[in-house]
Amino acid sequence: MPQPDEARNRKNDNLISAKTHWKLYTSFCELYPEGAFTLDRNGVFKSVNSKALDMLGYSREQLNKDFNQLITEDDRSEVLRRFEDALMGNPQNYHCEIIHQNGRPVQFNLTHIPIWHNGEIIGVFGIARNLTMMNQKESELLKIAKSLNLAQEIAKIGSWDYDVKSSYVYCSDPLYRILGIKKEEGFKTTYENLLGMVCQEDRERFHAQFERLLQTGEEMDLTYSIEKPDHTIMTAHVRAIARTDKDGEIVRVIGILHDISEMVFTENRLKESEEKFETVAKNLDVGIFSVDILTGQVVYGSPAVEKLSGYPLQAFYSGQVKWEDLIHEEDVKDYRNQQGKLFQGEMLHHQYRIVDAASEIKWMEDKTFPILNGKGRLVRLDGIVQDISERKRNEEKIHFFAYHDYLTELPNRRMFDQKLEQFIAEGQGEHRRFALFYLDLDRFKYVNDTLGHEVGDRLLCEMSKRLTSKLGESILFRIGGDEFTIIQQLITAEDPGRLAQQVIQEVEKPFQIEGYEIHITTSIGVSIYPDDGTTLSKLKMNADAALYRAKELGKNGVQFFNKWLYIQSYKLFSMENDLRKALQNDEFCLYYQSRVDTLTGTIVGAEALIRWRHPQKGLVPPSEFIPLAEEIGIINDISYWVIHQVCQQLKAWKEAGYSVVPVSINLPAKTLMKADLIVNIKEKLAGHSVSPSLLEIEITENSLMSNDGAGLSAIQQLRELGIAISIDDFGTGYSSIGYLKQFKVDYLKIDRSFIREIQNNAEDLTITQSIILLAKGFGLKVVAEGVESDEQRELLQSLNCHYMQGYLFSKPLPVDSFTSLLSGARP
Template sequence: MGMKGAKQATLKCLLVDDNPDDRVLATRALQLEFPELQTEFVTDMDEFMRRIEVGDLDLVITDYQLRWSDGLAVLRRVKAALPECPVIMFTGTGSEEIAVEAMQAGLDDYVLKTPRHYALLPTRVRSILARAEQRQLLQVAENALRESESRLRAIIDTEPECVKIIDADGRLQFMNSSGLMMLEADSTEQVLGKKLIDMLVPEYRRSFQDLARSVLAGNKGILEFEIIGFKGRRRWLETHAAPLVNQMDGTTSLLSITRDISERKLAENTRVQLTAIIDSAIDFIGIFGKDGKVSFVNRAGRNMLGIALIEDISATRIRDYLPPWAADMVTGKGIPTALRDGVWSGECALLNRNGEEIPVSAVIVAHRHPDGSLDFFSTIMRDVSERKHHEAQLLHLATHDSLTGLPNRALYTDRLEVAILEAQRHERLVAAMYLNLDRFKTINDTLGHEVGNTLLQAVAERLQENVRADDTIARPGGDEFALIFTDLAQLDDVNDCTQKILHSFKAPFRIDGHELFLTASIGIAVYPFDDPTSDGLLKNAAIALNRSKDMGGDAYRFYTAEMNAKALQHLILDNALHHALERGELQLHYQPQVNLVTGQVCGMEALLRWQHPELGMISPAEFIPLAEKTGLIVPIGEWVLRTACAQSKAWQTAGLPALPIAVNLSGRQFAQKNLVQTVTQVLAQTGLAPDLLELEITESTLIQDTQASIPMLHELNALGIAISIDDFGTGYSSLSYLKRFPINAIKIDQSFVRDIYTDPNDAAIVSAIIAMARSLGMKTIAEGVETNEQLTFLRSRQCDLMQGYYFSRPVTAGVITQMLGESWNLSFVVNP
């Protein structure tokens, strides 16, 4: 029901009274005052109930005493159906209990029936209607306020941020739904009246109190703090607070808008952690935009570049940190590749403030927005200086000799090919040379490898001092050096360069207190005359070197076609030699050794011969060096030893005189650790007595490794085997070594015997050797005796034995058998 008010055209009044007279009196009194009042009557309960169900009443006047009910029941039913409708009750009793009960039930006025109560009725009605109208207006205002508040709350509840009001005591007076979710509250009731400060992480409570005091004093403020929700979750919040003044009572509360910044804090924390990690990295890490401007460089990167940590780099570009060539690579290849593929990796360099390049291994990554547009580039660059240095060292080791620092064979060959290309372009000559040190092996074996290595280093330095800057000196290995002379106009230039090299060896080398004299053998091949290729030149230079060495050393030889033919012959012999033993092409010839006093044959020397089916008889001087180089001398030497011992035993078995057999041991054979075992086995297998075997060893072989030679010789000597030094006088010739070795005989080399009668020096040397051997208790054997004059001289110096063409050429075993069978005596020759 709506109240129409006192000014309305029609007021509807329900009069509940079963007394007709009272109804008339009441109606008359009201109409005099309220002509617009329309009065209705009900006289029983049914009629009453139907009317109040219809509603639309501005006033109900009821008598307390009714035949069909009482005024209290009417009052309650009216208030139940029409709570806003005012009710006035007439009663003839003055009971206070009834009045109190009626007022509690919602009665608006209580009028006692008196002679004048109808006269008072209009005044009471006017007052009641005025109050009802005020209540109606107030209700409208309240409804409007409630609706406005509802709309405001709905708006605030849609706000994603927390809106709250806290009173001066710090208690929550209001909070929207977003705030409830932040606090993990299930309802508003759970938070209202609570102190928000109690939910803060303790270390932020003082700051919150300071903020609250400041805001309540009329200021605004912002605070970030961490809070623990009702369900235990921690959140980071940022609150913006302002004072809220109540206009009615002047009290001030704290109004704040709070947002959840947990994700931002997590991102900030992650960023701090990442920054710490990035700053602890040893690599350059940087960020730059699509315009190339650098926005970030980590601590390591700044240190690498020499940039202070506090220096502003926002105006720099990535190119500024790179040398020009690296900048071109990054901008021309790196960035475009990163844009296309997402990432680029490669090697470039950074440029520090001192202008120094730092080699780096770089990665550039293009970072994009979700829509695919470019956001920024990041780059990581690792200092690879140490690796580059190590690689350079490895490359140097791979291309240079570790002892001298000179280029090795591989680098030498590369440089020779480059030199040939340059010579082709400019029509010049190139000389490829091999240089071999004469007698280096003797020095190395005598004075030790340490002295030998130092000598090689000194030779390398001297060679470098005597060549041009553009020429190349290399050490392929051992005591061999290789040289390249470039940009030569004529062959005379090659001669000049080579003679300068040989002349540099005239001065002695002083190594660890030793004054050492060296000479060199050099082989030369010239582009384009001798070959247009590097391989061909080197092959021909090697051939020329061998020829130079064959000529005695301290010389140089140019390659010739004749040399090549000889080298080819050596190759053919080398190949054939590999099959000579198995094909039975090797033979032994024997040369008698004659006692100069009795003229009796007192021994034989076994000499190896090679009867090739196509080339005929091949000189030992041709194939023995090949066998030494290839190592075939070891099985061949064992075959010689076995065959000679077996032949000597066969002569004894045939009843011929038991004569010692002399067998040469090569350097390679003597170096075999099982030599003593091999000799012992051969003697056992052939049945030859050890005292009938004599092993001939060259001087140079003995001194190669004296620590191994001395015990081995003593073992052989202990078996009863005689040891003789072959070619004595052509090697080191040291009395100190002769005293230490168990030597039985010394063989005087034929090079001294040849001119013994005409050359005073040779005569003196031979005389000294014989005298020295006699003083040491050794016998002497002269080789290569071919004339009576030689014989006479040797006999006069009391040489013990002789062998040579003057007595007999080396002959086959059959000839020796015939000789021994005839008891061949050469006394007529020895004692003419």
């Protein structure tokens, strides 16, 4: 049984060993290229590297606690189980959520590798990979732990001289100290006494070699263990030679004893560390290597090197395969240039491609660390390599879609602007001309709304492929929605026109998509560099103005920019700005045109017609600003303003004692579709105490046909309120008798185009007569618009038309003038 002093010394040795062991792993942890940490058996952090701190947002001081406190509550029990399994010697790999310093959970992949010491597991080496960061960007390459070799202490050596005759061993003072023998205590250094200090398991071997030396003179070279007086064990290496007298008899043996305890301890520790390092390395997908610069030989390669290259490690060790031989031919020059940094003591971090044994090209990220000797000379290279092919593919994909449309893979708006700037710069220097085309697909929204967005997307892709195949050197871009551009370079005067017609013809050809035959057309606006602009913004603006004009002229055509278009574009821009301010500046007003009974000529109603009192242009008719209001999205505000003004005026007439007649209001399709239309009208009627019977809503035939679902619901609700419904401009739109049956309305208003020449044109007369007969068949009243002569009035009377409206009776009048008309009807 060990004495107390002996036990205390052993405990101290183990403590020092454990601390050194943790220090080794702390160093390895900090050098590790990914997030890494070590935990003791209680789950408390022993070390955390900078990478892990960056990922978690904590400082090193904040992580002086139990690792499990960082785990979300849902994952805590599973993580604890995994940690306990690792302490049983089973490496673990799993996913969990860790609480970031900002309080948010972050998805991590964790690896636990047991840390062994003296046959026992004293903790866990952990690797943390941020899974969230790995979806946008591949994880950072691992850093290799540098050499873990321990520097050897200065050798402890003692000399001795054995006298064969007396069996006495003369020892030097250093040898006494090494053996722990004190001269003053009277220990006799005889061979027998010294042999007794040799540990039992080595004693017989030691004695046999010593006897052979005495018998044959063969040199003695032996490593063995000694138990010192304080019962500590020392490892010694002894070398001895025999000396003979003049007769050749061996009379002396002279030797040295070297205390190699620390060296053996260091070697054992190094071997243990290498085994554990190898365990870690085998669990990584990162290649770790070490190259001796003096010999040019690979002295270490991890299993991942074999996996990355496709060549066995032995091929690298033997020199049969060199890593530089795998470098892609396009990257060899740069690779060799980069290597020069290592000889200057700089760490090298670069990326290149290799061609592996299967001829597959792979992207590598390489971190190489130069190891210099005391004289500053490069003696070794340690490093890591990792396959980043997937990351490169993702980066290339991200870069591609930064400049290309995701759906069609055509160059996008960003690429378009860059190319346009480039061609403008080149054109200035070399006087090159090019054409800029703006394309807009006609009625593409109808395809989306009717057949769905998937079919619409397929149509855009197919059209893009078709045009790209026909454009040659010209470049097609998708800049958004159904909007495309083309840049045609090095043009003659005729080239843009020919290309525009070719594009129109290609788009006109039917597309077969998911069983549908789809027909579509395109409108094109063209501007020419430098004729129509020498800057990006000017060329784009002028091409857009030309496109707008092409759509105005009926679509499916091409329009080249000219100065007149610029003037029109500026006027439109100016009008749009003014129109947006018109409501808040109270620039709108209502005019009223009377509706009269055909037989009596009595005023039975009126139509409210909006006008715009422009500060500079004077009175602007609705035909000039209503379409623009619809396009820029303020038509509903204008419609609600009209409803409010009409209700307010009806109330004013009623309070003034006039015989109030119903007033009709024109509502566009967009307003008819508004969800709050009915609520708004109810509020305005109630707020002004106006009967619904005094309000009439006019809708066009086209808006009725194109909004059947929502339109039918709105019409039904309006009629249920007691509001009359009339169809304006009847006969000019889609004209469907079935709709008259489906939509319950009260009036049909015959468009003025049929009344203008009714007395001279038999066709107009027939159409008018048919409409009146049709209306009577459905029990509807008929209003003829645009009546301007007595002849027209008499003809309409003969056809039994119910009501008339036109300049024959009154032109549209401001409210004061129309009020004077009503005064004749005062009771």
